[in-house]
Amino acid sequence: MPGYKPMDSIDVVAGDLGVAEEDIVKLDGNENPYGPSPKVAEALGGFGFYHLYPDPEQRRVREAVAEYVGADASQIVIGNGSDELLSIAAMLFLSPGDTMANAPPTFGVYSFLGHVYDANIRQVERREDFGLDLPALELALEDGAKLLYVASPNNPTGNSLPRDQLERLLAHDAMIVLDEAYSEFSGESFVSMVRKHDNLIVARTFSKWAGLAGLRAGYAVFPPALAEIIWNVKVPFNLTVAAEQAILASLEDRNWLEKNIALIVSERERLYSRLAELPWLRPYPSQANFVLCEVRGPAAKDVRDRLAEQGIMVRYFDSPGLRNCIRISVGKPEHSDSVIGALKGIGAGVGK
Ligand SMILES: Cc1ncc(COP(=O)(O)O)c(C=O)c1O
Incomplete structure (x- = not known):
């Protein structure tokens, strides 16, 4: 591979x-050239419990993220970077031989995960203007692709996904992972759509807008029924106490x-x-x-x-x-x- x-x-x-x-x-x-909020260094310097494991249920930090993102805390899982949540989605939805749809040029981790989970990757190249080739992608989903990652804004092309296109993708019987790693720079988010669609996961991160790339702090918003399952497959202490403190301090210094x-x-x-x-x-x-x-x-x-x-x-x-x-x-x-x-x-x- x-x-x-x-x-x-x-x-x-x-x-x-x-x-x-x-x-x-x-x-x-x-990465963010301005780095993290100064409150992050204060919080990390003053923290007294590095010798103890973090809360495996991430209660405090999930509450804070839920308030920030406008979702219910029960829908949120925090990860070691959003990469970890992207990976959990592949682990849950891809068995060897399954098909995953991908829309290159896009973030290389998606096809990497398809390879790791031994999926067939149906590559549906974007159009010349880097918009999705929607008819071809819909065909891939109709043909049985189980999972599709789409970034909005997309890396490396920088363009966003229009809402009506996301709605069309969601009408199919496939899991759509919408990657909003750069959403704070576009001022647009589709998190509110997770409530209405049980096949939408929105992955987000503190790496870019909050300057925490090195601390590894990401999260995803899951449909309620799916959120419960994530706790059964995630390693218990995936989030470090340092990342937890950094997330809380960042959200206090918005x-x-x-x-x-x-x-x-x-x-x-x-x-x-x-x-x-x-x-x-x-x-x-x-x-x-x-x-x-x-x-x-x-x-x-x-x-x-x-x-x-x-x-x-x-x-x-x-x-x-x-x-x-x-x-x-x-x-x-x-x-x-x-x-x-x-x-x-x-x-x-x-x-x-
Ligand atoms: C589209 C996209 N998703 C996810 C990530 C990874 O983010 P994280 O640092 O939260 O793992 C990146 C990092 O470059 C990215 O470009």
Whole structure:
């Protein structure tokens, strides 16, 4: 099986380049450049029970998340990152030989999970504008696909799923896992639809908007009947007390975090405009905290490598559905300035 190749961590990148971690412009993981709320460090520093196991039923933290997301606490399960909830969905719904539908280009973990659970993966490529090919996806569901993951906004393309399309998918007899990892940057969520649809799971995370990627804190909102079953299949102490404290502190400092979301959203638009000024790049509009660009001329991998030599990390993609693209996470304004400056340098040689 192909496995999943995640990016390198900042200490490894800095070690390879022989520079300090602070000098790396890390725009390859869609992480939050402003980091967690200062209340998180306070809570972690003052916590006195690291030697004790966490509450296996996650009561306090589920109540807090339920209030944040507007669902009932009984519908929520917190995980070691939202990855864990995506994985639990595959574990529950995929037996060897089952079919899973996937809509690439999208988050690589979905097909990775299909492989891990030995499913047949029906790949339904997105259209040219990265919207879903709805008739083909519906056909896959009619043909018996049991599970479909859809991200909104989608990674790496940045576009959102329209509500009517989600409704059409939900009308089929298949489990739909809607991945809202970037929802806070689009200002849109479909969590309220979970009550009405017993085949909808919404996965969400504190990694992006709340800057807790390293602490691993995600959750999913399940239809009530399904939520009960999750407790029978989840390992008891999946959530660390550190993640629990960090979630509680983050939700108590929502104003601080929301200001940073606003900074990231406005910086996304500035980055998009500046990228659009470079004639050899074609950025795609984004509702998330990254911008995907088609590279016209040089190989996207070479552009990624030349940026990396300068300590600027971005992702590149080159697959049939995603030809020659780079994805740049939205950082602080100075990070955008660095990447634009470096791209201008690289572009000076293009077309000559
Ligand atoms: C679409 C999508 N879903 C989920 C995740 C994983 O989030 P977490 O850190 O909560 O596991 C990512 C991370 O990049 C993502 O892009």
